[in-house]
Amino acid sequence: MQPAEKIYHRVVVWLVFLILALPLAVTLLYALATQWGATITPDGFTLKWLTALWSDPRFLTALGHSLLICCGALLFSLVLVLPAMFVIAYYFPRLDVVMNILILLPFAVPPVVSAVGLLQLYSSAPLVLTGTPWILIGCYFTIALPFIYRAIANNMQAINLAELIDAAHLLGASTWQAALWVVLPNLRQGATIAVLLSFSFLIGEFVFANLLVGTSYETLQVYLYNMRNGSGHFTSALVISYFFVVLLVTWLANALNRERG
DSSP: OHHHHEEEHHHHHHHHHHHHHHHHHHHHHHHHHHHSSSSSSSSSSSSSHHHHHHTOHHHHHHEEEEEEEEHHHHHHHHHHHHHHHHHHHHTOOOGGGHOOOOOHHHEEEEEEEHHHHHHHHHHSTTTTTSSSSSHHHHHHHHHHHHHHHHHHHHHHHHHHHHHHHHHHHHTTHHHHHHIIIIIIIHHHHHHHHHHHHHHHHHHOOOOHHHIIIIIGGGHHHHHHHTTSSHHHHHHHHHHHHHHHHHHHHHHHHHHHHHHHO
């Protein structure tokens, strides 16, 4: 690539970055502003709104609920999906076509329709789950399934699963020993990508959380919806805090992945 082309590409990347970062920067400024009305710049800056947000027990509880539900759904997804994917990829590779269709079914039904059906199923005996985190963990599992399956399936194809296991067999390992000690470490990158994509999507999910649990087990998005009529500065502080929580989790996951690599 010529030097002029490199400079052009860098300029384009920085322009795209600035355009994408502009709404966040304005939201941050509004969260830090004392007042921002008729003038093009804020009248002053304060940490009052951020302090009020992070000292609100209701916000901290909602944040904890969101993190707990997202982590529980992702852990459940990995524990259930990884062994199933290994069996399909190694023993029944032709089923991959069927799985590619099945994992898209959760997106074929609108969330509102799914929520209404779930309310009818789990609002009465013998299994009452509405208003509890368990129903959200189950819903979020179905939402995360396509992301997790597709990312890990691509990783399995890249590492040539069959050859790895055959090589482990030649060294005396059983199939499940090869899966645990050879294949699983090689899937770390795909699993990390799957978890990050799913987490960023799940923590922002609102429809299921609002319809199935509401304020009974208030999540971050439901809290944001319930506070919509309050101060715009406070809401901006909430939105920017939500963004930095996602950014922090992403950074931690990438840092842990680099250390283990």
